[in-house]
Amino acid sequence: MKKLCTALLLALPSMSLLAAPAALPVEPKLAQQLAELGLKPTSVANSPVPGLLQVFTDRGLFFASADGQYLIQGEVFDLKNKVHINEEVMKPMRLAGVKKMAASAIEFKAKNEKFAVTVFTDTDCGYCRKLHSEMQDYLDAGITVRYLAYPRGGENSQTFSTLESIWCSKDKQGAMNKAKSGSEVSVAKCDTNVAAQYHMGQSFGISGTPALVLPDGSLIPGYQPAAALAAALTQLAKR
Structure with a gap:
């Protein structure tokens, strides 16, 4: 999987299609559920994937359903626009x-x-x-x-x-x-x-x-x- 993600990273064009979304308040329920997993959310925003939030934590980027029931860890690709979602979201944070x-x-x-x-x-x-x-x-x-x-x-x-x-x-x-x-x-x-x-x-x-x-x-x-x-x-x- 690591080799696949690296290959896709180098193959996909770098496209700034993702405007920086406005930060959202961290819902107490979501914060509590993340804390139970040993994760500390630092910011939350709407993700480019409809229905999912992008949650920045002290252990990296996760995606979560708005009700906090589902948490997703993994690589997300927009195949239509040839964009590696995780990378586009994380690039400015890494640079900073x-x-x-x-x-x-x-x-x-x-x-x-x-x-x-x-x-x-x-x-x-x-x-x-x-x-x-x-x-x-x-x-x-x-x-x-x-x-x-x-x-x-x-x-x-x-x-x-x-x-x-x-x-x-x-x-x-x-x-x-x-x-x-x-x-x-x-x-x-x-x-x-x-x-x-x-x-x-x-x-x-x-x-x-x-x-x-x-x-x-x-x-x-x-x-x-x-x-x-x-x-x-x-x-x-x-x-």
């Missing part, structure tokens, strides 16, 4: 989020930058390490990589502590290089927003790493080779 966190991202900057992507990463993730081991390929392709933290095991995991140490390090790039190669990172303590980065990733609907946020706010779940990513970014820039 990564912009807010930009100052705290660990950046590997391309000398001849053509594109910049934000990558939610976990130091113990195999494909995150693979991506990082090919960093020079991305830089040579003109792709700047900006890392944000997404410890898959949560805030009580060893990975979370490692990520905090990286973000507290004087040499953040060097610490990231060490961690991604499997070496131990010196413990460092400071005030970081690693937890805020993680929670933001959850609100984007991210559940695995690496997760790539493209310049238009699109999300690609999973590793992408430099050549494939450069091709996708070039295609995106032409739209």
Whole structure:
């Protein structure tokens, strides 16, 4: 399913057919039902799908019936207009989020930058390490990589502590290089927003790493080779 959604994301044209809907009050009944599922709604609006609300939560986007009886989690496509509904709804939220966190991202900057992507990463993730081991390929392709933290095991995991140490390090790039190669990172303590980065990733609907946020706010779940990513970014820039 992940491969299908990624393929559709890259194949469908980016079409701004969705006007930003007016925010609606969160009905107490719906809020209560979501709370019972461990979800906290942050905003509610009418969705492009007749009869369904789009509900933004701390764990991503859901769709719900107006009476709150039905809750839907999954990808929704408008086949007539060739629009990936979830992506069009989430793009502006992701862009606003990564912009807010930009100052705290660990950046590997391309000398001849053509594109910049934000990558939610976990130091113990195999494909995150693979991506990082090919960093020079991305830089040579003109792709700047900006890392944000997404410890898959949560805030009580060893990975979370490692990520905090990286973000507290004087040499953040060097610490990231060490961690991604499997070496131990010196413990460092400071005030970081690693937890805020993680929670933001959850609100984007991210559940695995690496997760790539493209310049238009699109999300690609999973590793992408430099050549494939450069091709996708070039295609995106032409739209």
